[in-house]
Amino acid sequence: MISLDRNLSETWTVVNAPASQSRNNEDRVEFLNFQLQKVVDKIPTGDFTSLEPTAAPPPWLQSGLKRFCRLRVHHIKILTQISTYMSIRDLISNRASANTLVRAAAKSVDLHLEMINAGEINPLLLPTAIKLLLTSLSIMMFAVSDCPDEYASLCVQPLQSAVHILSDAQRYVEDPDLNICGTLHVLEKVIDAIQRSYFQRSAPFISRNGDTGNSVDDRENFFEGNVFEELPTPDSEFFSMIGSMTATGILHGDNLFG
Template identity: 60%
Template sequence: MGRFGLVHPRGAYLQRRHCSDELPRPSKPLSHTDFQYTLNLTQDALRARDLTPPQDSASGHHSVVDDESKYPDDLITLLQAARPVLELGHEKVTQLFTIFKDEVYPIYPCVSLELGYGALDAIFSHLTHAATGATSKLDMIDIELTKAVSAIALLIRGDTQNPLAFDLEAQLAWSVDSCFDQEKPQVEVMATLLSIYLDLKQRPVKAWRMSGVAARLCLELGLHREKFFEVAKAHPQRIIDWKRLLACEPQGSYLSTMISLDSNLSEIWTLVNAPSSQSKNNAERIEFLTFQLQKVVDRIPTEDFVSLEPIIMPPAWLQTGLKHFCHLRVHHIKILTQIGAFGSLRDLISHPASAKSLLTAAAKSVDLHCKMADAGEISPLLLPTAVKLPLASLSIMLFIVSHRPEEYGSMCSKPFQTAINILHNLQNCVKDLDRKIWSTLELLEKIAGISEASQSKTSAPVFNRKEITRNIVYQGEPLGEGTLFDELPTPDSELFSLLGDVGMAATDMLHFDDIFG
């Protein structure tokens, strides 16, 4: 199994057994309710009476020849499957694997890099020298995983036109349906890679569902239970890969921190979306979740996150970006915690001190995002959330200020404009991000444009960059003098439905704690 996740204890990785090799069936503990357990007891009783029990024709050893004849990987099939990889060339694909190792693996450590490089070498050494018997060292899943890793790395580098990056699924022989009747389909790794690919392609719903496939299959195997690893008959390296896929270790890594934040967020999310009638019972739960979140914050390393492997050294810009992104998420959860302490946002703004505190927190969120952007490049894997968190802060500012513009308008004018500028910069970098986000941005600008007409001619314009002069400007009667938010109407519910769920739980769909339970 698992060419990117299994080193066979008898030999080199990617090495198929020869026809003379025999593979013992893996044994697993039988439950007392299993009929086979009762039959085994019966056979033991017969042996105790010196009687020879009948032999199970299916027991004992079976030859791998049967497996290979059942699932033949002939040379033509392998060559056809490997064509997109072979066309890229050995050097190019090796570069793509290095990109994956440096920029994807520190965030999503879902494959064995050692075996991945081995599969890559095997593909080019065996298929480019198509000698008789060469395919005995190569499985179809090796090629499929290589294509998936290459496609992800291509998208990370912005190459969307290569066939692998443009439509990976069309290039794969592997599919969820095709793997269900195979004993060792490597589905948990392949589905995880596909979910990362789909997320980079801005297809979050399908990415979420694909990660759900991986999660359900892992749960069926029992990978979320410690007992599974105690009785597993797999090679130790494979067990390490399973644990890493489930983010079981190590503490202090980026993924481990994200898992803890996801767990806290999911509970806060439930409180924020609960009916107002239930909010009276939130106080104790909010206090506990706040304490729990602080424990997570205390465990965040002051230096770089713990590396998953000694050979993994993420570039400095990525390490810095991950730290800023982590603190941005923590702050966003704190904002939601403030909202969860009340029945709703409307209840919260009826308390001036709480409303002011929430506005200050929303403005700080924009400031944290600025620090993240100023620190350097933002990984494409973080961009969806990096876009939606400022939108959430903008929506909160706009909602509160629209009710009391004279009291809170001056507090939000600068961070509001800063957040708009941030989102426009991201829009220029990411052309195919969810159009719903950009339509929301345009709506925010239209509302802000209403007050722009009320500014004096000597005042600095709200939007002074050439690239956003195309936006719609209010053409109605000029409004009175005032700050940016002085004359804003109360936004209708369309704005907040466009923003989606303010909790942003689904934006972190590839952090697997939510789906592994």
């Protein structure tokens, strides 16, 4: 954990560097990712060594801690990637970088599921784990809003999994900084919008007289604008706020869904 804290501290040095130094950021981030991988390689495959041999932690705590370490490493990788751009919107405009980021955000949900399915989790780690999850959800929801054709099919399953994670978490996670209920409300609207839009897109477009219409034109009209524009929440202002977020701002995703 100390090594992860050190790596994260160096990442923030890059994030907060003056604009005149920004051209060196990509090289610096590449080096930080290299350092981070060295930390990952040192995470034991077996149990962590106890500082006090006579007070070894139970197996469920060992298992949860190892998976939490991997989750935090993954989160730092996401932040370092975002730090090379002025905002998430700028990053999403670069297709190669956007694909990497969105897939990383989707993978973080899988890591959460692995941690949960492995058994009990230290209650002290749960609020932080949920906040890391909200970061990934913010990224996926903005990507789907900005490029529904590109990312909806990739993100819908992770978003559905996140609903189950958060539904369970709200029963035993008590943190005034977390608005799990509000997040679930937003997530359910987003998933519903994705499913309805893609259901209508995949359905044949039949006119009243039985002739097949111009499906290409109809689909383009259906997807014109924001896929979530009909929803009262989230709205265009909501996604604009996500898009303008930097790596520093993304850490406060726990308050984004209020």
